[in-house]
Amino acid sequence: MPAKGKHRRPTSRRLVRGFVAAGTGGAALALPLFGVTTAGAAQPAQAATVQAAGTAPVAAKKAPVTYTVVAGDSLSKIAEEQSVSGGWKKLYNDNRRNIGADPALIRPGLKLTIGAKAAPADRAADAGRADRSAARPAAAKKAPAAKPATAKKYSNDLDGWIKESLDIMAKHGIPGTYEGIHRNIMRESSGNPLAINNWDINAQNGTPSKGLLQVIDPTFRAYHVPGTPFDSYDPVANITAACNYAAARYGSIDNVNGPY
Incomplete structure (x- = not known):
């Protein structure tokens, strides 16, 4: 029997990429060799930044x-x-x-x-102040101070006394007109605020008629209008008291056409 030959199991060996010289009629060619286990496998590509054709490089933005x-x-x-x-x-x-x-x-x-x-x-501070201003309630506008009313002036004569009396009567709701007052004054006293009747029945009873509209003291006291002097000889006080009495008894001084 032929002698048994020794068989060695071939050892697989990773071949690395290299170059060997191959005979080509006296010329040597450097041929790349690839390991068996790497043949046909793609090598991992190294990361690279590829600039697209026709585009300008982007400049890095500088920090402020x-x-x-x-x-x-x-x-x-x-x-x-x-x-x-x-x-x-x-x-x-x-x-x-x-x-x-x-x-x-x-x-x-x-x-x-x-x-x-x-x-x-200071921008943040400005913003804070603006926020506080917005949150703060708007200050109420002060109303202009009312001007003190100017006291109405009246002439110190019969015309002025009647007009002042009419204004006071209007405030107290006492009826009467300038014509009605003037007519009765002229009949009773002829416009004399100090006139007094010492001969009629009232005088005989101790209460003579006095003033422009010849009012006796009890009547003056009963119908005196607040805001006028408590004096039956005062022209305005006399007129307003007499008109107040006439309104209660006759409806208005305008309705009086004789002694009352």
């Missing part, structure tokens, strides 16, 4: 920075040194509330925001 003004600075100088797009006008517009109305007046220590519109430090 704060610049503190120093002596000798100007907006144009700062804008140039900090490469502000739009120049000093852009810088001024972004920081207008902090700078003020005049862009030429910037003081050392002033903080400017470059790259974004500045938010003034």
Whole structure:
């Protein structure tokens, strides 16, 4: 029997990618070799950023920075040194509330925001004050002070006495007219406020008729109108008391056409 040959189980070995020289008639060709276990398998692609054709690269947005003004600075100088797009006008517009109305007046220590519109430090305080103002109830408007009523003036004569009496009578609802009062005064006293009757029955009974409308004291006291002097010789007091009495007895002084 032929001698038994020793058979070695071939060991599978991962082959790595390499190059061998193959004879080609004296010339050597470098051929890539792939391991058996990796043949046909795609290698993982390395991550890469591919820029689309025809598009411009996107510039990274710069974060805003704060610049503190120093002596000798100007907006144009700062804008140039900090490469502000739009120049000093852009810088001024972004920081207008902090700078003020005049862009030429910037003081050392002033903080400017470059790259974004500045938010003034006092903006939050302003908003808080606005909120408090909105919540605060509106102050009630004061009504204009009423002007003191000017006292109506009357002439110190028969015309004035009658007119003043009519105004007082109107307040107390006592009827009567100028004509009715004037007519009875002229018959009773001829317009003399100090007239007195010392001869009729009333005088004989100790209560003479007095004043413009010849009123006896008991009648004057009973029909005296508040707001007038308690004096039967006072022209206005006499007229209003007499008209008050005539209204109660006759309906109005206008209805009196003789002694009453």
